[in-house]
Amino acid sequence: MKKNLLLSFIFISPYLLLSQNNLGQINGNFETNLQSYTDDPSIDAIAADEVILNNAYLNILYTKGDFTGGLRYESYLNALQDYDSRYQGNGIPYRFARYTSDGLDVTVGNYYEQFGSGLVLRSYEDKGLGIDNSLDGVRLKYVPINGLYVTGLIGKSRTYFEYSKGIIRGADAEFNINEALKLEGETSYILGGSFVSRFQKDNNPAFNLPENVASMSARLNIMHGGFNYYGEYAYKINDPVGSFSFDENNYSTGKAIVNNLTYSQKGLGITIESHFVDHMEFRSERAKQKEFIINYIPTLSKNHAYTLLALYPCATQPEGEAGFNTNIFYKIPKNTLFGGKYGTKLNLNFARTNSIDGGNSYLNDSSSHTSNPFKSISIKDETLYFSDFNLEINKKINKKVKLNLVLAKQKYNKDVLEGKTIGEYGIISSTIAVADVSYKIKKGHTIRLELQELLSKDDATATNHADGDWHMVLAEYTISPNWFFAIQDMYNYGNYDEEKQLHYVNTSIGFMKGANRFEIGYGKKRAGIFCVGGVCKEVPSSNGFSLNISSNF
């Protein structure tokens, strides 16, 4: 803690002493999220002991020429209920100094980095999900010749207010052939490779554990006209968790293969993405916990923005999964039968993920596992994890009315994706419809209405019932450029348990001016259980006021 402060002083103090001219610039942003929690027996919500919880962040960035220094003050007094309780107290867990000189880019302190699509390393920040695994150490980036970008780093990964035990070393090189050879052709090629290794001492007397665990990947990106192909292959050597029970120590190697192909031209876009992953969770410490994850395997499904479409969200199973995700974007031209005056936009999406053939690889057992990634994208025999077939239609009817419609059919393996007992909920099938209409009343004044419906069918073989059917209504009134008012009600009218057929009503008022934004809300949130990496966390239902303020300077 003291060290952090000292460091921040060292970063900041020189600039305070500099002469008045050309002091450089300071900017930053501030955000606070306050939430009150009151008892509400109707939804089993229990007031927090503290009554009010608060998360707040302040970023300060100083720039002068090629030099940048920055820090983030974080305050959790105490952390909001949907955050991990180990985010607690105040501190400056993020501070760095960075300069560039003759093309050499040096960062000392905390930094975020991603190699390729993140299969072997992704250190990032997502406050909404409570993720921040910044690395603390040294990073160098250099461009030795035109088109060749190299990165080398060494550091420890952040977990809450601590750093995990493993030391992470990594190197990445990306070679843009067209830039290097000054090719101007229609086809361009980019090659890349990464290597990441974690060191942690073996202090387990029962098992022979690898102290240096390496993970590596190679990638290729080819672009030709409207076509774009991206492929990446990643491999990880044996990476047992170091527990004492033989069954838990998996010595098998990990691999991941990603293939993305997209095509686009004016008015049309097509994407086909697929991946195969097996035992590919890479962690900063030899323990199977979500807070240690330092790689990223992109989820193969559409990231829905409407509440009921995202009620049962897909999550990647990095220990074993195969799947694909396809999209067609098409704009029906203006002045045609279906296009109307403004054209109509369509997005058809089909995504599916399932278990891999033969199960996840596991070196301590005797069953065989597939080594053919293509064989695994099988529709017939594998356990389904998630599927989503949906169509979105976006249409401007006239100058005043805009319409967005979505129709979706989803299947969700609640047992696997939420870490439940197999057979408890099984696969939940749901049909979802969303209609979103906005109407411009007069200049700057718009009213928007969202109607959503989710009809769900429980798994006949499962022992428990899921939540059943939902309605949702949202009404929003906005006055540009400063105000918005919204009220929404989620109603679980189809719950099997009549006592749980509840309304979750939320209201909010927001005020925006320039770089500042204020939002006050009041309402009820539903409970949920989130399981990642074999550990489950309950987020209780809650009832209360919320206040969000964010601003930039």
Added chain:
Amino acid sequence: MIKKLILSLFVIAFFTVSSFSQNRTLPSVKVKNLKGSLVNIQTIENDGNPIVISFWATWCKPCKKELNTIAEVYEDWQEETGVKLVAISIDDSRSASKVKPYVNSSGWEYEIYLDPNRDLSRSLGVSTVPHTFLLDGKGNIVWEHRGYIEGDEEELLEQIEHISK
């Protein structure tokens, strides 16, 4: 002791803000263009005319609404004020491959960049999208706005007209 240190640090920091240069410019951060090349965001230019920088994502409804609305009047804006719009997608590797198909199918004429690990958005204090910045002809950030509600594009146009005179 530690609390005092923190406090004094912030007091100093806040007071000094006022004495620093008031001209905020873009940081020296690299983003990717749709050809996969790294580009320093400081190198974008528009012959001394204003530039709008809009952060967006393929999964963000209001972002797409904002950029689709502007797309309809973009030609008029360009003729009138010489403005250029640079749309920076914060899609990560889950959805980054959909950026180009989405942009092309929508027929956007903007300059598009990718910021997949949010290096640029972090440097500019963008915590949520959409977030729009307006740069004057000299590259100074003269206006910014969080969020988008219908009609906001008119305020943006007013701001552009104000500086392009």
Added chain:
Amino acid sequence: MKHLKYTISFFLGILLFNITSCDVVEGPYLIDDNTNPVDTNNFVKKVLIEDFTGHRCPNCPAAAEELASLQNFYGDKVIGIAIHPSSTFAIPDPLNSSKFTYDFRTEFGDDIDNIFELTTVGLPRGMVNRTGFDTEHQLGKDEWSSVIQTELAKSPIFGITLSSDVSNGNGTISVTAEALTNINLDKTEEIEDYNIVICLTENGIIEWQKDNTAGDIEEYEHNHVLRTILNTTFGESMGNSFVDGDIWEKDYPVDITTLENANENYSLNTLFMGNGNSKGWDENNMEIVVYIYNTNNYEIVQVEQIHLTNH
């Protein structure tokens, strides 16, 4: 360009270092499967694992298995207590099924969880000698073994001797603690008490358990279940300074029926969804677990265990 040489050597260095330092373990994976018998003539440092668990927590059997493996390896040096705190995972579920009706919860387990907040982090979690309070004490099962290694390497400052004459639900437990070194003799200002806690646990309770691979297991063996604490949740003070060889001793009367009733009363009258179905204690499967901790940082400095009956 003056940096070029250094930069390239730096990157090459990292790359070479990485590639040459890849530890592929070809096997055998297991170094040593033997248990280490404890030398009974001298006091040795022992370690307590408090495993926070629940019968409706599907990931929890894996943690119980880890505890069993550790005990198998370290023998008597690793002692376990399974605490079923009042989170969703340990609440009986008589409304939705006939399976999870037993109430494993105790007043003592809930008090411990209120201080150490393991349920807020998610189960299964455990504490190893309660080290690392209050930021690094909530350990996932894979982190237990390395803390045990560190703890076992310390030399013991107390030795505990236990004896019991309990039979047919009644009797007395005798506890003797001996200082093995001079402790805090020169302490004048800061009061740092050592507290001693006397617990009863039970093994071999056959009840339902959720498991994320095997489903709902009807005849799951629940071990080390915390049943009661005889001298309040946080124990009683033994004082704060000791001369090598100092002896502290005390006898505790035990009446199983009274203790069972107190627990039933807690389940029936205090707890959410409590149903009083917490009885059926079998004294023949019970253990006495006694630990001494430093009240300053909650760290457990010594622990001992014996069977309640049949010596």
